[in-house]
Amino acid sequence: MNRIITLILLLSFVSSCKLIDKEEETDEVVKGTATKDSVVHDKDENGCLASAGYVWSKVNRECVKGFSGIQLNPIDKPDNEDETLSAYVMFNEDASQAEVFLPKDTASIVLTRKAEGQPWILNDWQLIPWKGYVLKKGNENKYAGDGEMGQKSINTDTEEQE
Structure with missing residues (x-):
């Protein structure tokens, strides 16, 4: 009889430890889900x-990346180093379309060429x-750039050393 009681106590002890472990795992899963939800938002x-x-192209x-296209600086600030003031252009594969990301605009505009x-x-x-x-709106030149990809650096290390 003592053996049976001892066995029952031992089994209940082991199973209660497993329940505690499962509760801790559940808490971790819930915490992980909250983190994933915040990323989704x-x-x-x-x-x-x-x-x-x-941004969506x-x-x-x-x-x-919004600033990964060809950088066009404002005409009135050709040596602009503030990338948030620049427009950026990306082309589709055959260059028949140019997508322009204007500063402070959330949506891009898509321009098309015939030839x-x-x-x-x-x-x-x-x-x-x-x-x-050169990017124009009406008859006014708004932005211009050299056609190189990415942000331009006006003061480079090489220029400073000379």
Whole structure:
């Protein structure tokens, strides 16, 4: 009889330890889910992680870094180093469309060209390939750039050493 009581006590002790372990695992799973949900809420309607600087590219149909295209600086600030004041251009695979990300605008605009060498156009916006690119709205030149990808650095280490 003592053996049976001892066995019952031992089994109840072991099973109670397992219940405690399961409760701790459940708490961890719930905490992990909360973290995953907060990350999901940081994504835009296309699944792009906005806090990391990603935006949806209409012409490339994927999330891209907003500042990774060809940088066009404002005409009145050609040596601009503040990337938030610049416009950025990305092209689709055959370069028939140019997507322009304007500063302070949440949505991009997509310009289309009819033939190589011609400007990309949408309403009164034009992207003209000339010594890089010039972006015009109506008759006014708004932005220009040398056609190189990414942010431009005006004061480089090499210039400082000379």
